[in-house]
Amino acid sequence: xxxxxxxxxxxxxxxxxxxxxxxxxxxxxxxxxxxxxxxxxxxxxxxxxxxxxxxxxxxxxxxxxxxxxxxxxxxxxxxxxxxxxxxxxxxxxxxxxxxxxxxxxxxxxxxxxxxxxxxxxxxxxxxxxxxxxxxxxxxxxxxxxxxxxxxxxxxxxxxxxxxxxxxxxxxxxxxxxxxxxxxxxxxxxxxxxxxxx
Numbered sequence: 001x002x003x004x005x006x007x008x009x010x011x012x013x014x015x016x017x018x019x020x021x022x023x024x025x026x027x028x029x030x031x032x033x034x035x036x037x038x039x040x041x042x043x044x045x046x047x048x049x050x051x052x053x054x055x056x057x058x059x060x061x062x063x064x065x066x067x068x069x070x071x072x073x074x075x076x077x078x079x080x081x082x083x084x085x086x087x088x089x090x091x092x093x094x095x096x097x098x099x100x101x102x103x104x105x106x107x108x109x110x111x112x113x114x115x116x117x118x119x120x121x122x123x124x125x126x127x128x129x130x131x132x133x134x135x136x137x138x139x140x141x142x143x144x145x146x147x148x149x150x151x152x153x154x155x156x157x158x159x160x161x162x163x164x165x166x167x168x169x170x171x172x173x174x175x176x177x178x179x180x181x182x183x184x185x186x187x188x189x190x191x192x193x194x195x196x197x
Contacts, residue, residue, distance in 0.1 A: 006059035023190035052125035072122035122181035137184025
């Protein structure tokens with residue numbers, strides 16, 4: 001069975017394969033670069049769940065394949081939950097990780113350390129002919145002042161998960177998969193799909 005991950009991000013594809021394939025060994029995970037191109041709709045939802053559903057519905061509609069999509073981001077207590085759904089384009093252009101990270105650190109420059117609580121949040125949507133599944137995950141932690149580590153992407157170098165002195169970008173792939181927001185939501189999806197595929 002083939003499942004489409006509505007993403008071109010190779011790190012997300014690798015993560016999805018690491019988590020889904022052991023639970024569903026007969027599933028082949030494809031990315032957007034593996035299917036006929038289609039115009040992707042803007043992520044216009046107000047929540048992570050809405051954006052994940054938009055992408056999963058579009059992928060399924062255009063390809064006919066069961067489709068998984070996620071939307072995830074960083075919520076910072078001192079910024080009233082922002083950047084939230086705007087995480088990937090916080091500094092203006094979509095996907096400029098370095099600019100997003102620098103802007104966030106600048107915005108938190110005068111915030112005391114004790115108010116740097118944050119969380120990574122993820123919603124995963126799955127759409128097939130039988131309907132829709134939505135799962136979510138949250139990884140609590142805090143912002144650190146200086147980027148550290150080279151694993152991961154996005155805000156990983158400035159986010160230390162609860163219980164860790166290391167940042168997400170300093171964790172091994174196995175450590176991160178075990179606790180991450182995306183890992184939680186993908187494992188929850190895998191459990192639901194075992195009886196469905």
